[in-house]
Amino acid sequence: METTDIEQLRKHAAQLEKDIAHLVRHDQLTGLMNRSAFVSDVDRIISATDYSQTKGAMIEIGIRGIPRISGSLGRHVADYVISALAARLNRMREPETLCCRLDYWSFAIFIPKINDPLEALTTAKSFIETLNKPVDWVDRHLKVELGAGVALTTEGQKDALELLENVSLALKSATEKNGPGYSFFNPALAQISKRKSDVMQALHDPSDKQLFKLHYQPFFNAKSGDLVGFEALMRMDHTELGSISPAEFIPVAEESGDITRLGAWALAEACREAANWPNHLIVAVNISPEQFYSGTLLTDVHNALELSSFPAYRLELEITESTMLKDSEMVMSQLNALRDMGCAIVLDDFGTGYSSLSYMWKFPFSKLKIDRSFILALDDTHLVRGMLRSIIDLSRNLGLKITAEGIEKPEHVALLREYSCDYLQGYLTGRPASATDIAAIILKNYASQLREQPYPAVADPKFRSNKQST
Numbered sequence: 116m117e118t119t120d121i122e123q124l125r126k127h128a129a130q131l132e133k134d135i136a137h138l139v140r141h142d143q144l145t146g147l148m149n150r151s152a153f154v155s156d157v158d159r160i161i162s163a164t165d166y167s168q169t170k171g172a173m174i175e176i177g178i179r180g181i182p183r184i185s186g187s188l189g190r191h192v193a194d195y196v197i198s199a200l201a202a203r204l205n206r207m208r209e210p211e212t213l214c215c216r217l218d219y220w221s222f223a224i225f226i227p228k229i230n231d232p233l234e235a236l237t238t239a240k241s242f243i244e245t246l247n248k249p250v251d252w253v254d255r256h257l258k259v260e261l262g263a264g265v266a267l268t269t270e271g272q273k274d275a276l277e278l279l280e281n282v283s284l285a286l287k288s289a290t291e292k293n294g295p296g297y298s299f300f301n302p303a304l305a306q307i308s309k310r311k312s313d314v315m316q317a318l319h320d321p322s323d324k325q326l327f328k329l330h331y332q333p334f335f336n337a338k339s340g341d342l343v344g345f346e347a348l349m350r351m352d353h354t355e356l357g358s359i360s361p362a363e364f365i366p367v368a369e370e371s372g373d374i375t376r377l378g379a380w381a382l383a384e385a386c387r388e389a390a391n392w393p394n395h396l397i398v399a400v401n402i403s404p405e406q407f408y409s410g411t412l413l414t415d416v417h418n419a420l421e422l423s424s425f426p427a428y429r430l431e432l433e434i435t436e437s438t439m440l441k442d443s444e445m446v447m448s449q450l451n452a453l454r455d456m457g458c459a460i461v462l463d464d465f466g467t468g469y470s471s472l473s474y475m476w477k478f479p480f481s482k483l484k485i486d487r488s489f490i491l492a493l494d495d496t497h498l499v500r501g502m503l504r505s506i507i508d509l510s511r512n513l514g515l516k517i518t519a520e521g522i523e524k525p526e527h528v529a530l531l532r533e534y535s536c537d538y539l540q541g542y543l544t545g546r547p548a549s550a551t552d553i554a555a556i557i558l559k560n561y562a563s564q565l566r567e568q569p570y571p572a573v574a575d576p577k578f579r580s581n582k583q584s585t
């Protein structure tokens with residue numbers, strides 16, 4: 116072989132080696148550094164820097180809207196948008212700043228030295244502003260939404276992975292709140308996340324560690340004061356975490372998918388319990404949006420009624436507006452089927468979400484529950500009173516009944532009676548209580564009804580059995 120050929124081969128091998136080294140360290144789509152190269156470079160900088168004297172900043176930029184673009188225009192267009200954003204990011208970074216493609220729709224940036232936290236925030240903001248400009252594709256301007264999480268190095272900074280965990284929590288918090296789109300990491304976020312994963316774990320613990328039960332809160336006819344029924348409210352007790360509020364564990368169960376199982380249990384348990392009550396009393400069960408999407412809700416309701424021989428007309432299903440936001444056609448068809456079975460559908464927490472008037476007439480509701488926050492605001496301004504009166508009038512015209520929840524003061528009772536609200540529920544009239552404890556409420560109410568109506572038509576056998584059990 117000629118010396119020139121050997122030279123050529125050597126050059127070729129060196130080039131190949133370079134190409135392989137580049138491939139190993141870079142993301143093929145965007146040409147940015149990949150996650151593992153980024154992590155090892157940041158680790159190297161961290162171990163060579165005294166972060167008690169100076170600070171570095173990690174930023175994670177999350178690109179929302181990519182699944183939308185991918186779903187409507189195809190994965191190749193989504194890829195094109197991501198590469199265009201990566202190119203912008205690469206152009207605007209300082210030479211010492213490291214950038215990588217962290218996963219399909221997020222980038223990470225590490226600035227080894229910053230002057231103060233404000234500089235980190237300003238840098239994150241300017242990245243977002245530049246990346247936020249639409250990406251031109253054929254004759255369209257494609258828009259994405261961006262969020263950023265920012266975390267600073269600390270004295271004794273462990274490694275890049277710790278910083279990446281922190282920015283990811285900060286990004287999540289930025290995405291959840293309707294703020295400026297970026298958020299700083301603070302240790303409370305880590306605590307919240309830890310608590311959430313503890314609760315998620317607890318949902319799966321064996322039954323000797325956690326216990327689910329239902330409590331029942333009474334609601335009354337506003338005019339006559341008669342007991343109308345009870346809302347079933349789930350409770351969770353855990354040997355290590357103690358008693359956990361549904362406001363905390365229900366959203367976690369919704370996220371983990373456990374709500375389908377728990378919701379089916381709540382339906383069955385509430386119907387089983389309510390079958391022991393006098394037969395004019397109603398039981399209301401809260402239903403999460405995920406139960407509609409799971410596809411088992413109709414069967415769960417049917418089974419709950421069948422197993423306890425409980426009549427559907429005594430079962431109310433409470434849903435919130437968020438249920439109708441996603442795939443409203445599919446939700447509507449299930450609501451119609453549930454109504455056809457004989458159940459009443461209640462719109463819960465009215466006044467907290469969009470309070471869209473169209474929901475009130477498009478969906479088969481028979482009752483609307485005005486949220487506690489609305490009742491609390493009654494004391495503040497006359498405007499709220501006017502709004503409340505209008506909501507009650509409007510609902511009446513649409514043939515809907517109204518419950519006011521969160522009644523804590525006698526003056527609220529007087530006002531709501533004056534406005535012809537149908538039902539009242541709140542701590543003033545009765546706190547949620549165990550199935551055993553509500554027997555006393557049922558008895559008391561029945562006794563006062565007997566006093567007012569000396570000749571009740573029929574003595575209810577179910578009521579007698581309830582009486583015996585207390």
Ligand code: C2E
Binds near residue numbers: 433
């Ligand atoms: P919700 O359905 O709006 O239930 C009313 C909540 O307000 C209950 O809180 C009740 O205890 C509370 N409450 C009632 N009257 C008053 C009052 O006068 N003052 C105050 N401060 N609070 C009052 P709870 O039991 O903590 O439940 C919170 C939420 O958790 C419920 O709101 C419901 O959205 C959800 N939830 C509870 N049980 C279930 C369930 O079995 N399934 C589903 N999907 N969600 C449930």
Ligand code: MG
Binds near residue numbers: 346401433463
């Ligand atoms: Mg409710």
Ligand code: MG
Binds near residue numbers: 463464484486520
């Ligand atoms: Mg409510």
